[in-house]
Amino acid sequence: MSSFTKITHILYDMDGLLLDTEPFYTEVTQQIVGRYGKTFDWSVKSQMIGRDARESAKTLVNALDLPITPEDYLRERNILLDQLFPKAKALPYAEQVTRHFHQHQIPQAVASSSSKHYFTLKTTLHQEWFSIFNCVVLGDDPAVKHAKPAPDIFLEAARLMDADPKHCLVFEDAPSGMEAALNAEMSVVVVPDPNMDKTVYKNAHQVLNSLIEFQPELWQLPPFD
Helix, strand or coil, X not given: CCCCCCCCEEEECCECCCECCHHHHHHHHHHHHHCCCCCCCHHHHHHHCCCCHHHHHHHHHHHCCCCCCHHHHHHHHXXXXXXXXXXXXXXXXXXXXXXXXXXXXXXXEEEECCCHHHHHHHCHHHHHHHCCCCEEEECCXXXXXXXXXXXXXXXXXXXXXXCCHHHEEEEECCHXXXXXXXXXXXXXXXXXXXXXXXHHHCCCCEECCCHHHCCHHHHCCCCCC
């Protein structure tokens, strides 16, 4: 493959792409569903990943036939997550890649379904790093009327950076995020969890095992050193 569309702006999902928060969700959810003799595995998690909290909760309760409401699950989950999120670590190469583009003055944004409350907790150890992004758009931003797979969050980030969506590249790990990027008419590179079924990403422009496999020059971006 010779090259793709020329990219001028880069947008990133956060959970499972920049920060290693997904294991916290798994740990806490298993703790809750385990009380009802249920197992939270990838067949269920893959349907929930990247979606907003309410949709994920409904999916979980239905898939595992839990004797609680989605609201009950979220209430309990949120208390447990509040304790874990401040420990979130960066995923491999996430910081190096984003700092590389920052150094080369490529505008970058974070577009995460997380609420402001959770974003603050998750980035506790990463304040300085996250300050390099030109903008951060979160799931509870009033401009984001519809959650991923709707394009709202990516289009708002592009608007704030004064970017043409056709020259924006999105990095995602979730199927719903990939769809949101495509619905925004942006290019999308997916770096999925190794447990995910890769066939669900067939519409992505590229599917990588790790951010370090990304070749910026294919997108007319400054190559890694």
